[in-house]
Amino acid sequence: MAIIPLRKMTKGQRGTIHRVTARGELGRRIRDMGLVPGTPFQVQGRAPLKDPVAIRLRNFTLTLRNSESDFIEAEVEETL
Amino acid sequence: MINPGKNLIAMAGNPNCGKTTLFNAITGAHQHVGNYPGITVEKKEGYCQVNGIQMQLVDLPGTYSLTAYSPEELVARNFLIQDRPSVVINIVDSSNLERNLYLTVQLLELGVPVLIALNMVDMAASRGVEINYKELGRRLRLPVIPTVARTGKGKAELLEATVQMAQKVDGWEPLHISYGPDIDPVLDKMEAQIQPSGFLTDLHHGRWTALKYLETDEEVIRKGRERDRAVSDKLEELAEQVSQHLQKTLDSYPEAIIADHRYGFITALLKEGVVKQNYKADRLFLSDQLDRVLINRFFGPVLMMLIIYGVYLFTFTYSRAPVEWLGAAFSALGRFADSSLPPGPLKSLLISGVIDGVGGVLGFVPLILFMFFAIAFLEDTGYLARVAYMLDRIFRTFGLHGSSVMAYIISGGIAGGCAVPGVLATRTLRSPRERIATLITAPFMNCGAKLPVFAMLIAAFFPEKEAQLMFVLTILSWIAALLIAKLIRSTVLRGPSTPFLLELPPYRLPTFKGLLIHTWERAWQYVRKAGTIILAFSILFWALMSFPGLPKSEKELYDQIRGSILAEAPQGVRKSLLNSKASAESSNAETAPYRLRLQGVDYEEAHAALKNSIAGRIGSALATITASKNGFDWRINVALLSGIAAKEIILSTMGTAYSLGWSRRGEKIPLSGRLAADPSMTPLKAFSLIIFIMLYAPCLATITCIIRESSWKWGLFSMTFNTAAAFIISMLVYRGGIWLGLG
Secondary structure: OOEEEEEHHHOOEEEEEEEEEOHHHHHHHHOOOOOOOOOOOEEEEEOOOOOEEEEOOOOOEEEEHHHHHHOOOEEEOOOO | OOOHHHEEEEEEOOOOOOOOHHHHHOOOOOEEEEEEOOOOOEEEEEEEEOOEEEEEEOOOOOOOOOOOOHHHHHHHHHHHHHHHEEEEEEEEEHHHHHHEEEEEHHHHHHOOOEEEEEEOOHHHHHHEEEHHHHHHHHHOOEEEEEOOOOOOOOOHHHHHHHHHHHHOOOOOOOOOOOOOOOOOHHHHHHHHHHHHHHHOOOOOHHHHHHHHHHHOOOOHHHHHHHHHHHOOOOOOHHHHHHHHHHHHHHOOHHHHHHHHHHHHHHOOOOOOEEEEEEEOOOOHHHHHHHHHHOOOOHHHHHHHHHHHHHHHHHHHHHHHHHHHHHHHHHHHHHHHHHHHOOHHHHHHHHHHHHHHHHHHHHOOHHHHHHHHHHHHHHHHHHHHHHHHHHHHHHHHHOOOOOHHHHHHHHHOOOOOOOOOHHHHHHOOOOOOOHHOOOOOOOOOEEEHHHHHHHHHHHHOOOOHHHHHHHHHHHHHHHHHHHHHHHHHHHOOOOOOOOOOOOOEEOOOOOHHHHHHHHHHHHHHHHHHHHHHHHHHHHHHHHHHHHHOOHHHHHHHHHHHHHHHHHHHHOOHHHHHHHHOOOOOOOOOOHHHHHHHHHHHHHHHHHHHHHHHHHHHHHHHHHHHHHHHHOOOHHHHHHHHHHHHOOOHHHHHHHHHHHHOOOOOOOOOHHHHHHHHHOOOOOOOHHHHHHHHHHHOOOOOHHHHHHHOOOOHHHHHHHHHHHHHHHHHHHHHHHHHHHHHHOO
């Protein structure tokens, strides 16, 4: 297992939320949408200009800007 | 008899949970859209009868949470706290249960009596999700009613349960959930501080107040400080202590721990026998399959352009006929008033002020209807969220939001739009700073009223280059709008962008009834709220253009000239000139020359009266600055001033202002011809004028809508700031052109 920021994840990759480091409004919004530690998710893809990123979690699709995904750390399977 | 306070029901839920569809199904046409005082969040109210009991329903704005960060959430929360509805119907999307229940948990923490409408159970079933709603209700100790808002299934049971609950409940009973060993003891300690002092307990339970202090909720803390500084300080101290402790030991914050435990509570709630997944969750559903194409790297943007163009065509093509009918009806009314009223200021007020004003207000209604219909369709299907997703990267660079594109396009981003529906289209934008920046800059786009003015100037000074120049002007308006948006966002509206975090809801087909109600309510709101202000403004502008009129001596002079022309004419001709009010078309070869001379005198008089009017004097005063800086003399200034009433009026005012010499050759020369022949006018001045018209103050109808969608402050700002921007940029064009030797 490795811990990497969500921004570094690629399309189709699965992971589990490890930590959300944002505070204030952004932190609250991220948590409100269900991105709390232990939540499994999958990267669905990126917008045509590579930003924002779309992820699938808890049966819905959420998009967030790359700058916002910097505050989210995910646990992923190590790839060789 | 039922207690009158008992029949107020609130509806709360996430965006896209089918809340509004259910609200429409329950209230039907018995609803009303307004605004919460002082802010632009829509307030939807409606009525319904259950067992002979009249119930008042309030559809709260769709929210994911109940924080103090967004006006929507604050409105929803304050409504619950202040208006104390007897029951909150919490609409929960059953195909997206976990996240929807997060709001439910917050409602329960607050303590309001909640009843769950488990909506879209058909959709969940088709996805293989089976929910034991009875067990869910038992665990939460509240009624859970399965519904399908689209078909109205479960509606009767829901209302029945609501009425029953409303009669039974007394008082609020907050749900206590555990937030773990670090938070729980502090909550108890804080509650012990709160209860004896009665700190905010008239509004909400002590535990909830304590929870909000731990979450550093600015609104609650502000209220607390106002109420009792000592208690508030003590609570803030306790919250700070636990916050520091958590940062040291867990590298976390109270608000994060609290959110974790809320989701933990939900997970536990749904375990063992509540939710059954019948087949694999990973299956690709229709919605995901559609997204493979619709937000594809290559097809996505192409299809998006086609769809946005389709919205534009829909709004402006189908509304053309009704706009023309309305225009024809009002000009007929104007002609009727013209022929049946005695001449004088009252007649002028009625025709130029009132009839034109009301016509101006109603003329936008078809556009607004079609725009809201199209936007509501895109929003309800879920496509608008995809547009924001695909375009956000571009618009964010300029401090805007992906959704800003709709307001720009409708305003004239594709030349020929209209800023009035464009400004109203910003309602889909929920980020406050981005929204204001869009409101201020959308009127830079080339709307349909500016186009004939451009066309006339291009025909006069750049003939045979119309198509190329119009294209250049469209590009220029986009560049100006985006750059000025950036400027605004880094100065008066400075601040970090609002978190994007946008849900891409599954594609759904909206109900036709819902679209119609949505469209109709908003158009009616425009007529009621904006219409009166626009009417008042147009009367004000009529007065600016009409008063003080010509001094008596000058008026007599024109009467004398008319008299002498009539005296020259033979008897029969004179009679027909005096009698018929018909236009020159009905005159024969004999009367025509006299009629033209008379008209010439009329035009000269109108010209002199315009120059002498308040607007004309302002125009002349401004000319001392604008003549050297922008190349505008008093005639252009007065036309620009009149254009604030409505941009197409620039043409008719210029017609009056440039009418000198009209009768010299006794034939009608079009305005563009007169301008081209005017030695004081040059192509450079004309281009500077085009740029100025593109950018300066929005028309009154648009300003009024900006005021309605934000505040008076921003309405006035759009008027002065946009005019200042127009002045500076057109000056750069003009002076730069002269410097380059183009003058």
